[in-house]
Amino acid sequence: MLTAEIIAIGSELLTPERADTNSLWLTEKLNQLGIEVKLKTIVGDDDARLEGAIRDALKRSRVVIATGGLGPTEDDITRKAAARALGRRLILDDRVLEAIRERFNRLGREMPEINARQAMVIEGAEVLPNPHGTAPGLYVEHEGRSVILLPGPPREMQPMFETYVRPKLEARAGNTRVVRRILRVVGLGESAVDERIAPVYTRYKNPTTTILFNRAEVEIHLTARAATEREAELLLDGLAGQLEERLGDAIFAFRGETMEEVVGLRLAVGGYTLAVAESCTGGLIAQRLTDVPGASAYFIEGVVAYSNEAKIRTLGVPRELIERCGAVSAPVAEAMAEGVRRRAGTDFGLAVTGIAGPSGGTEDKPVGLVFVALADDAHTEHRRLMLTGDRQLIRWRASQAALDLLRRRLI
Known part of the structure; x- marks a missing residue:
């Protein structure tokens, strides 16, 4: 079975602002061919480190794919680092150079001489045309290994892989x-x-x-x-x-679906409608449900009743109930579920109230205490939860628990 490594190149990928998405896309495509990705590496614009990364990859894997660093500037070092790792020369390819000049001419511009660097080709490599940019890719067969250099921009890299690289690897991968x-x-x-x-x-x-x-x-x-x-x-x-x-x-x-997709499908198939009342989750449940295409078939209304007055005015929760039990309590959660269902005229009313923190907790009602409730025309039920994590995690886990309560009712 073929194994592969992916090397993503660029110092920007080592900052918090940019993520390497190319390797995720390539992994999916390689898996479809029966090629298992064993290692992914991110290397900055550093000649020595990149050369070392390529040398090491060649010792372990039969397919090495590098993305990025094929531009015309000084920090685009992939071609020369790969050439040194393979022990091959870089040669100016006149046909590639002319193709780059013609691209600039079509745009009504003169090619900067710096772009001539992109016509430097590793000795013995096959040039992979790039109709979406100036940087051609390279495909090198080396001692039973396939070394593939692809441009970094996804709009250039993806069609190049599908058109030129995928057929070659498919032939090598065999039946697996x-x-x-x-x-x-x-x-x-x-x-x-x-x-x-x-x-x-x-x-x-x-x-x-x-x-x-x-x-x-x-x-x-x-x-x-x-x-x-x-x-x-x-x-x-x-x-x-x-x-x-x-x-x-x-x-x-069973196939990676999210909770909101599963719940939405069950609501749609059953022809049911839903309204949601949220306090501590601040609209997160409604957001998750409406992220699913087609949610308008079953999701009717969402209410964020954050304050006590909003719960009383918008959802019809009795004031004396809040005064007696507190806003974070099972009776109030159930009253919220019944109130939003009554307000929207839906089959189900789903509600959540709790303390997401980091402040607001007490000895009796600590941070992480959450109540979720579900109402339909037959009965109303609730669940008491003690959730851990920071504010965002508690909110997410509360939304998950509420949706799961509905899922279990639907099955």
Whole structure:
């Protein structure tokens, strides 16, 4: 099986302002070909470090893809660093130079002489045309390895890969296909999930299983390898089915869907409508629901009733109830759910109230105390939660718990 490494080049990628998105896109495309990415590296505009990174990658992987650093300026060092790592010369390619000149002419401009650097080609490399920019890519076969240099801008890199690189790698990859699937679990911690499913997944070398925690849920990543995508999907189906038997309703997604997508689909299929009343989450539940295309079919109204007066005036929560129980309480959460349902005339009313912090907590009602409630025409129920984390994390976990309460009612 072919393995690959991706090297993202550019000092800007080592700052908080810029992220390397090319490697994510390339990983997906390589996995589709059955090529597994084993390592990703970000290297700044440093000759020696980049040369070393390429040399090391060639020792480990049969496919090395570098993105960025093919421009005309002094800090665009990819061509010369790769040439030194491969022990090859850089040669001026007159055809590439003429193509760059013609591009500038079409734009009604004269080519700056500095752009001639982009016509320097590694000896023995195949030039990959770039109709979307001035920097051509390079493809080098070297001692059984494929070294591929691609431009950094996605609008240039992606079509170049699809047109020129993908067919070459597809021919090298052979029959193996890699297919991934993400199962999402709510209401259980990482260790609890592993305790339940380890007796199953540890029996398999293919598919492989990885478990990780993500804010308010546990993700189970399954990876299968087979001669065809269909065969890999069947392997995943078999293992996923066994994991579902162990985890039951705690699994809410089988192909990486978000909680709001799952809830939205169930509402749409059932023909149900929903209104939401939020206090501590400040509209986050409504935002998540309406991020899903087609939400207007089931999401009718959202109310952010942050103050006590807003709860009384907008949702009809009795003043004496708040005075007796406090705004953060089960009775008030249920009254909010009933009030927003009554106001909007929907099948379901969903509500949340709590203390997200960092201040506002007391001994009786500490930061992280949250109540979620759900009302329909049959009955009203609530859940009391003690959530951990900073303000944003508590708000997110509260929104997840509220949506999960609705999901479980719908199933």
